[in-house]
Amino acid sequence: MDHSYCRLVLVCSVLALCLGNQGARSQLTVDFYYNTCPQLYAIVQQHVFSAMMVETRMGASLLRLHFHDCFVNGCDGSILLDGDTGEKFALPNLNSVRGFEVIDAIKADLETFCPEVVSCADIVALAASYGVLFSGGPYYDVLLGRRDGLVANQSGANNSLPSPFEPxxxxxxxxxxxxxxxxxxxxxxxxxxxxxxxxxxxxxxxxxxxxxxxxxxxxxxxxxxxxxxxxxxxxxxxxxxxxxxxxxxxxxxxxxxxxxxxxxxxxxxxxxxxxxxxxxxxxxxxxxxxxxxxxxxxxxxSMLKMGNISPPPGSAGQIRKNCRVVN
Known part of the structure; x- marks a missing residue:
C-alpha cells in the first residue's frame, strides 16, 4: 500500500480524535454509532457508490450539500427540511443544491436497521466524505453525534453562504x-x-x-x-x-x-x-x-473543522425519522 496514503489515514484519525476532544462545544466522536448502528457505514457507502455509478457528479453534490448545511445554523441537517421558507429555496441553493434523494434513501434504510438512531445531519456529513473518497480524494474519519435542528433558516442561507460574485x-x-x-x-x-x-x-x-x-x-x-x-x-x-x-x-x-x-x-x-x-x-x-x-x-x-460548526449540543434538536420534516 502507498506509504503516503497510510500516513494520510493516520493523520486523519489523529485529527478526528483531537477535534472530537475539544470539549462541550463539539461532543462529536468517531465511534458514536459503533454499538447502536454498526450497519451505518456500509449503508451509506452503498448508496453513495450506487448514486455515483449513475451520475459521477453526485459526489460533488453531496459535498456541497454538507457545506451549505453547516454554514447555516451549523451542521444540523436544516438544509434538508421541505417548505417554501426552507433553506432549499434560498437563492444560493435554488436550482443548485442536489442530492436530497440520496439522503432520503440512506435514511429509509437506516430506519429499517436502526430506527430513530442516526441523525440526518450525520448522514449528510458521512455521505459527503464518501463522495470525496469515491472521487479519488482522501479518506478521513468523520466525527459523528450531531442532532437534527428543528427549523430552517432561509434568510441565513441568503445572507451567510459565500457567493461566487463576492470579493x-x-x-x-x-x-x-x-x-x-x-x-x-x-x-x-x-x-x-x-x-x-x-x-x-x-x-x-x-x-x-x-x-x-x-x-x-x-x-x-x-x-x-x-x-x-x-x-x-x-x-x-x-x-x-x-x-x-x-x-x-x-x-x-x-x-x-x-x-x-x-x-x-x-x-x-x-x-x-x-x-x-x-x-x-x-x-x-x-x-x-x-x-x-x-x-x-x-x-x-478543514473538512473536520467545518463539520464541527455549531452542531446542536447535548439533547438539543432531535433524530428525525424523515429528513424532510421534523418529527
Whole structure:
C-alpha cells in the first residue's frame, strides 16, 4: 500500500480524535454509532457508490450539500427540511443544491436497521466524505453525534453562504464568522476540483464585464470563447465542469487552473488574481498547485473543522425519522 496514503489515514484519525476532544462545544466522536448502528457505514457507502455509478457528479453534490448545511445554523441537517421558507429555496441553493434523494434513501434504510438512531445531519456529513473518497480524494474519519435542528433558516442561507460574485475579503469574513480561517477558504474552495456550475454563476465574466473590458481580463481567452458558446441563448442553467482538466476526479488541478487563468467562477480565479487574493490567498494557491499531498492533508483538516460548526449540543434538536420534516 502507498506509504503516503497510510500516513494520510493516520493523520486523519489523529485529527478526528483531537477535534472530537475539544470539549462541550463539539461532543462529536468517531465511534458514536459503533454499538447502536454498526450497519451505518456500509449503508451509506452503498448508496453513495450506487448514486455515483449513475451520475459521477453526485459526489460533488453531496459535498456541497454538507457545506451549505453547516454554514447555516451549523451542521444540523436544516438544509434538508421541505417548505417554501426552507433553506432549499434560498437563492444560493435554488436550482443548485442536489442530492436530497440520496439522503432520503440512506435514511429509509437506516430506519429499517436502526430506527430513530442516526441523525440526518450525520448522514449528510458521512455521505459527503464518501463522495470525496469515491472521487479519488482522501479518506478521513468523520466525527459523528450531531442532532437534527428543528427549523430552517432561509434568510441565513441568503445572507451567510459565500457567493461566487463576492470579493475574496468578503468571503473570508463569512468563513471567519463560522470559525474558519483564510486557509480554510482556499482549501475548501479546492472542492471545486469536482462538480459543475451553471452559466448563471459565471456569465457576467463573459460579456459587459466592465466599462473597459467586455470579458473578464483574468479569464483565459480560449476558455472564455468556449463558455460564451455554451451559454449563448440559454436560460442560465446550462452547466459545465468547474475543473475541465479532471471534472470528476478529486485532485489539485483546480489550483493549477488558477495559475493559468482557467478558474471558472470569479471567486475561484479571485483567489489568485484579484487584489484581495494577491494579498491573502495567492501564496496558498501556489502551494497547493505544487503539492497535491499537502492539499489532501489540509482538506481533511478543514473538512473536520467545518463539520464541527455549531452542531446542536447535548439533547438539543432531535433524530428525525424523515429528513424532510421534523418529527
Amino acid at each position: 475574496i475579503d468578503s468571503i473570508i469574513q463569512k468563513f471567519n464568522a463560522v470559525g474558519l480561517n483564510t486557509t480554510d477558504v482556499v482549501v475548501l474552495s479546492g472542492a471545486h476540483t469536482i462538480g459543475q456550475a451553471r452559466c448563471a454563476l459565471f456569465s457576467k465574466r463573459l460579456s459587459n464585464f466592465s466599462a473597459t473590458s467586455s470579458v473578464d481580463p483574468t479569464l483565459d481567452a480560449t476558455l472564455a470563447a468556449s463558455l460564451q458558446s455554451l451559454c449563448a441563448g440559454g436560460d442560465g442553467n446550462q452547466t459545465t465542469a468547474l475543473d475541465a482538466r479532471s471534472a470528476d476526479y478529486f485532485d489539485n488541478h483546480y489550483y493549477q487552473n488558477l495559475l493559468v487563468e482557467r478558474g471558472l467562477l470569479s471567486s475561484d480565479q479571485g483567489l489568485f488574481s484579484s487584489p484581495d487574493g494577491v494579498a491573502s490567498t495567492k501564496a496558498l494557491v501556489q502551494t497547493y498547485s505544487d503539492d497535491g499531498e499537502q492539499f489532501f492533508y489540509d482538506f481533511v483538516w
